[in-house]
Amino acid sequence: MALSGLDIFKLLPRTNCGDCGVPTCMAFAMKLAQKKAELGECPHASDEAKDSLGAASEPPIRLIKIGGANALEIGNETVMFRHDKTFFHQTGIAIELLTSEDIGDLKKKIEEIENYRVERVGEELFIDLFFIRHNTDKKDNFLETIHAAQNFSSKGLILDCPSIETLKKGLEICKDNRPAIYLREAATNQDFELAKTFNASLILFADSLESLETQSEKAREVGFSDLILNLKSRNLGLQLQDNTILRRSALRNNFKPFGFPLFSYIRGATVYESLAEASVLLCKYDSIIVLPEYSKALLYALFTLRQNIYTDPQKPIQVDPKIYPIGDPTPDSPVFVTTNFSLTYFMVSGEIENSGISSHLVIADVEGQSVLTAWAAGKFVGETVAKFIKDIGLEDLVKTRKIVIPGFVSQISGDLEESLPGWEVIVGPQEASDIPSFVKNVQLT
């Protein structure tokens, strides 16, 4: 439960020394209560204060890191619904590697996955982790796979190995890169010790809420807290329900045993079922999703969903309103205009590039809305577009006096011409994908 300012004040030294940067202990307590300060800023706090406040000021869902330099960060979420604020740490996507596969093939696969990056709306999308499942009884297969993953990729690793001796050897190899250990059974003290020794996080396995709670409590007793929760449910409906219960308990009741990120291994009967399950669990609270197959078609859809769900609902992804050169435009090159919604900008600029011509792309400021949305909101109409064009100095930059507008807003062409004397407005195609054929058939300057 959150402590009030007064509760916190009682735990402070009450000397008003000011070392924390605020004049009084009371003022500092208020800041703590509002989560605008951290207890560490008071150098005189007692151990007792640290204990009681530490627990209360911990985030309701712990932040966990997996991996080395560019570690994946998961957890530390604060809301059930993205519209309540936003989701902060997007779901990490892992691809499974089986150690029974030929090591040469594995190396190729690791390299390929390492190099696989897709761009969408200016963001680079990629796979976050490898899930290494040891499914032979040869220790070397496991160790070679870990070596390969370490040598050919920078991604974080999750290790799944039934033999604790082999696992130890594997952890030895990657202990500097914060691996995660996947458990197949209820955790024992030995598991906690192992994770502690190798600086790893531990993915608890349970088939009931009770078992999960017991294990999580046990970890707490031995002072281990880098946990991830894997609650196995019988079907997707129950899993959705369990995930909701876990997240709600952590956020609403501050129930500590469940205050950790969630994990799922996807096991669809077909690739389509896999994607269906992954989509649901990505939206509803999983922080790690392991996919058994590496399918680009599937991943591109899943990445896009992740981008959608983890976008801050308060601010659409937008680009700076200005004139963008596409290719190497000269003052004689044609001019296109659209809005500063990132998606719109990237689609249109991409298609102009595809068409092979150089041009000036005017990106008007409509607070990050799509063409039709901005038009419907009165932000992308003749007058405002004309004003933007004048203010930004397009008339000094180009010699041409023709401008191409999006086909969906053909109705603004009259007003635009009126507000922009000397200019001719050309109505472009509705879909950006028709720009390449359009530029071949129409005189643009």
Next chain:
Amino acid sequence: MAFEIPKDNNTGQVASVRLGATPDLGGTRSHTITVGGSTALPFHFFEGQFPSPPIVAMEVFDRIPPKFPQPLRNYFENVLDKPGDMAKKCIDEYGADLISIRLEGTHPEKGDVSAEEAAEIVLDVLKSVSVPLIISGHGHFEKNNTVLKKICEITAGENCLFNFVETDNYKTIAAACIAYNHTLVAQSPIDVNLAKQLNILLTDMDFPLERIVMDPLTGALGYGLEYTYSIMERIRIDGLSGDKMLSSPMLVNPGYETAKVKEARTPKEDNPDWGELPERLAHWEIATAMSLLITGADILILYHPETVKAVKGKINDMYQTPKDE
């Protein structure tokens, strides 16, 4: 502290809406389908009742949409221009629960098909399948009204779901739906207040709430999906909190929206990192559909047979949950 499952006590309930009419109800359908009725957020079985699982419709067309994606054409090749046969295939082979007939060809700029011809097509589909029907129109007010009014008339008593009316154009079609015993989709552009306002306008003209389905309007995955996702969650939360004007079941169009986007037609050669087109198209529609399913969609209109299979499979799977307990 002992663990206790934190439950919500909802005072509201999603309205139950019945689609279709059997002979004893004045229609010719072999069965009716009821949607809605839930008392908690989707799939929260631990704190509510879910009498009617979400349903999946597939769509047939008065005119083949010019940009209909190639991978889908491969499934429907010889029936794409025969709405009756296509409807039958969707039901018998692909397992759709009901059929939507999209009359976009009646739009003056998209074929200007006459109301009479559209009526013929609807009658043909009505004859070839026995499930309830959705009649989907377009945004050209005048023509849409003429066409849908006519269809209301010739399908009198069938309790079709007329898709859609909007705030600036609802009276004609709503009146016809009352007169001929049909159900209605109230569409509003991704906005809680506009959705509510339209339901108020409709009930003000005595349109019964049990005959309204809301369409919060969706973009495809990657094209504004996140806005719809959140608006649907907010609508459902408000509805369950007791706001009757936001308690209607919801309908979404993942198929129609996905078929429009670039990812539905760019071949792999143009963008190797996007993967194979036929699979990508199915994945795109599945991700759109599944995310909307868990925010409260009660009726999903889908295009891709693989999507129908995956989504229906998951709905069945998920709805076993309460029976298992």
